[in-house]
Amino acid sequence: SYVLTQPPSVSVAPGQTATITCGGDYIGYKSVHWYQQRPGQAPVLVVYDDSDRPSGVPERISGSNPGTTATLTISRVEVGDEADYFCQVWDASSDHPYVFGTGTKVTVL
Amino acid sequence: QVQLQESGPGLVKPSETLSLTCTVSGDSVTTHYWSWIRQPAGKGLEWIGRIHNSGTTKYNSSLKSRVALSVDMSKNQLSLKMTSVTAADTAIYFCARESYNEDTLTGYYSYSMDVWGQGTTVTVSS
Numbered sequence: 001s002y003v004l005t006q007p008p009s010v011s012v013a014p015g016q017t018a019t020i021t022c023g024g025d026y027i028g029y030k031s032v033h034w035y036q037q038r039p040g041q042a043p044v045l046v047v048y049d050d051s052d053r054p055s056g057v058p059e060r061i062s063g064s065n066p067g068t069t070a071t072l073t074i075s076r077v078e079v080g081d082e083a084d085y086f087c088q089v090w091d092a093s094s095d096h097p098y099v100f101g102t103g104t105k106v107t108v109l
Numbered sequence: 110q111v112q113l114q115e116s117g118p119g120l121v122k123p124s125e126t127l128s129l130t131c132t133v134s135g136d137s138v139t140t141h142y143w144s145w146i147r148q149p150a151g152k153g154l155e156w157i158g159r160i161h162n163s164g165t166t167k168y169n170s171s172l173k174s175r176v177a178l179s180v181d182m183s184k185n186q187l188s189l190k191m192t193s194v195t196a197a198d199t200a201i202y203f204c205a206r207e208s209y210n211e212d213t214l215t216g217y218y219s220y221s222m223d224v225w226g227q228g229t230t231v232t233v234s235s
Binding site: 001030031033035041042043044045048054086088089090092095096097098100101102103 | 144153208210217218219221222226
């Protein structure tokens with residue numbers, strides 16, 4: 001089945017930029033979605049279709065998927081951005097169509 | 110505002126059947142696909158399965174033999190049943206609404222989960 005790989009952790013100082021990667025075979029041909037999960041809470045969709053943001057998600061959070069690796073970028077990081085972040089793709093040809101990444105813990109120093 | 114609320118017993122004995130309900134408010138269960146996902150403490154997200162009110166279902170192949178999803182349109186609820194549970198089934202269980210996303214230029218489509226319940230913790234222990 002399809003596998004998505006993320007770095008286990010990313011550390012960033014407040015005001016700086018956090019970059020989270022998501023790798024998978026031919027990921028550039030897929031739409032990548034991203035979820036933020038704060039401690040003790042449910043996941044929240046923050047980016048869909050590689051780079052679109054649901055209403056209410058700040059412009060500081062952006063996504064891209066240029067081909068080899070999908071990326072979630074959080075600019076001007078705030079303490080409230082400390083959370084786990086998961087990427088996800090839809091693999092229509094699989095009997096296991098929802099694939100989640102391994103998750104990245106973002107720590108704000 | 111769409112809200113999902115999972116409910117069910119917090120403790121289930123090994124080999125018994127786990128039954129969970131997800132109550133949907135602010136939307137109808139007839140309008141979307143709906144998924145169940147679980148997350149063991151400190152670990153990642155595992156997709157369990159999805160259902161449409163038409164009866165269409167799809168399950169994680171590793172759980173398929175033990176899981177059944179259903180929809181109750183009269184109560185606007187989703188249900189999950191998992192048989193023969195073990196300690197490995199201990200997790201937080203979430204229900205989520207699926208969102209269909211299509212690129213009109215290429216016809217490529219995908220699904221994401223745009224609304225999640227708060228989750229319910231299930232512990233399997235004697």
